Amino acid sequence: MTEKEEGLKRKIGTWGLSANLINIMIGAGIFVLPAIVAAGLGSASVLAYLFCGLLIALVMLCFAEIGSKITQTGGAYAYIERTFGKYLGFIAAILFLVATISADAAVANTIVDILGTLNPIFEVGIIKIFFFLVLFSGLGYINIIGVKEGIRLVKFITIAKIAPLLVLICLSWSNVEIVNLAWDNTPTVMDVGEISLILFFAFQGAESGLSVSGEVRYPNRTIPRAILISITVVLLLYILIQTAAQGILGDTLADFKENPLGEVASKIFGPIGFTLITIGAVVSMFGNLSSEILSMPRLLFRAAKDNVIPIKLASRVHEKFATPYLAIIMYVGLCFLFASIGGFRQLAIISSASILLIYLGVALAVIKLRKSGGGVVRSNSFRIPGGYLVPIIAVLVILFFLSNLSFNELFALGIFIGVLSIIYYIIDNVSHNKEGN
Numbered sequence: 001m002t003e004k005e006e007g008l009k010r011k012i013g014t015w016g017l018s019a020n021l022i023n024i025m026i027g028a029g030i031f032v033l034p035a036i037v038a039a040g041l042g043s044a045s046v047l048a049y050l051f052c053g054l055l056i057a058l059v060m061l062c063f064a065e066i067g068s069k070i071t072q073t074g075g076a077y078a079y080i081e082r083t084f085g086k087y088l089g090f091i092a093a094i095l096f097l098v099a100t101i102s103a104d105a106a107v108a109n110t111i112v113d114i115l116g117t118l119n120p121i122f123e124v125g126i127i128k129i130f131f132f133l134v135l136f137s138g139l140g141y142i143n144i145i146g147v148k149e150g151i152r153l154v155k156f157i158t159i160a161k162i163a164p165l166l167v168l169i170c171l172s173w174s175n176v177e178i179v180n181l182a183w184d185n186t187p188t189v190m191d192v193g194e195i196s197l198i199l200f201f202a203f204q205g206a207e208s209g210l211s212v213s214g215e216v217r218y219p220n221r222t223i224p225r226a227i228l229i230s231i232t233v234v235l236l237l238y239i240l241i242q243t244a245a246q247g248i249l250g251d252t253l254a255d256f257k258e259n260p261l262g263e264v265a266s267k268i269f270g271p272i273g274f275t276l277i278t279i280g281a282v283v284s285m286f287g288n289l290s291s292e293i294l295s296m297p298r299l300l301f302r303a304a305k306d307n308v309i310p311i312k313l314a315s316r317v318h319e320k321f322a323t324p325y326l327a328i329i330m331y332v333g334l335c336f337l338f339a340s341i342g343g344f345r346q347l348a349i350i351s352s353a354s355i356l357l358i359y360l361g362v363a364l365a366v367i368k369l370r371k372s373g374g375g376v377v378r379s380n381s382f383r384i385p386g387g388y389l390v391p392i393i394a395v396l397v398i399l400f401f402l403s404n405l406s407f408n409e410l411f412a413l414g415i416f417i418g419v420l421s422i423i424y425y426i427i428d429n430v431s432h433n434k435e436g437n
Contacts, residue, residue, distance in 0.1 A: 033238070062363045104338075176248055
């Protein structure tokens with residue numbers, strides 16, 4: 001299975017890709033997670049992080065193996081399309097795009113809502129829309145003028161979002177009370193599993209960041225290394241933040257569900273600490289958007305190039321900047337539209353469930369490629385040790401999480417996939433008719 005010439009330039013190294021993955025995974029969730037996890041497990045919260053970290057690591061190992069073999073642009077979409085064909089590739093591409101566009105629009109609305117608490121002018125409707133226009137067009141422009149510029153912004157924002165969290169962690173230790181970290185009782189496996197279902201979504205994002213695979217240098221080595229680095233950094237950071245928050249606030253941590261880290265910061269820095277953490281949350285969410293807009297247009301570009309999505313314009317590459325500029329414009333345009341309209345609750349339901357289906361497709365693709373080879377396997381590609389054990393466990397983990405989705409979520413997802421299937425076969429028939437004429 002050979003890669004097609006894409007016209008893109010491989011300029012992203014290990015640290016650039018690692019920053020992209022970290023930037024997407026660490027969004028707004030970490031600013032509220034400590035209270036949610038503490039409410040379920042108390043001082044034993046670290047168990048949920050370790051358990052969830054192990055589960056996501058199993059899934060990401062599947063991404064690492066297949067990502068070192070199928071190294072073109074598109075990430076998870078390309079893995080599924082190259083392994084299972086155009087129909088499942090189409091389903092995966094649309095599910096992925098809907099999930100990320102709706103999520104990005106929701107993040108943009110959250111940013112403007114937080115800014116509205118600092119300055120009421122951001123609560124005015126026309127100002128909100130203008131903010132969205134500046135936000136998405138600005139990020140779009142940076143990524144059009146070059147992938148190097150896009151990844152440079154991602155690296156800067158990654159440092160900007162992690163630095164204040166590390167400062168908060170370091171300065172918290174002198175205020176930590178060991179008694180607050182003592183376990184009153186050991187939680188059951190069911191308790192840990194229930195909280196891990198929530199935490200699992202806080203570790204998501206690597207699947208989006210890998211969409212830039214076609215612009216990664218030495219992808220056979222870089223992709224597995226970047227996945228390992230990013231998962232390790234995120235897991236350690238989450239555990240340290242949870243421990244610091246629990247150590248300072250103790251049993252009261254669960255009471256501060258809206259902004260637990262703000263409460264921790266106010267204990268250390270006084271009233272200004274709350275404001276600083278609030279601004280940090282905005283920076284973190286902006287970083288999340290910067291990585292998404294670097295990554296996800298590449299999926300649209302690849303799907304258009306494969307004729308999986310019938311939008312040929314999206315497959316064009318800029319002659320000067322060597323970027324998929326029209327795909328970027330289309331993507332940020334949709335994000336702006338969704339953010340401006342708001343109120344896309346049903347899409348949010350589809351968003352959370354569809355990512356799990358993407359994970360399932362990737363894990364199954366690893367198993368299929370192991371069995372068939374498919375012309376993709378290379379001597380220098382990464383291979384998960386232990387035979388089929390890890391991908392099979394990953395499939396079981398994903399099925400477990402899917403089984404915990406509500407009936408409404410599964411029903412909405414089923415209807416959506418049904419509609420997409422009808423659309424695909426209409427497009428496919430029209431395409432064949434044109435070729436026949």
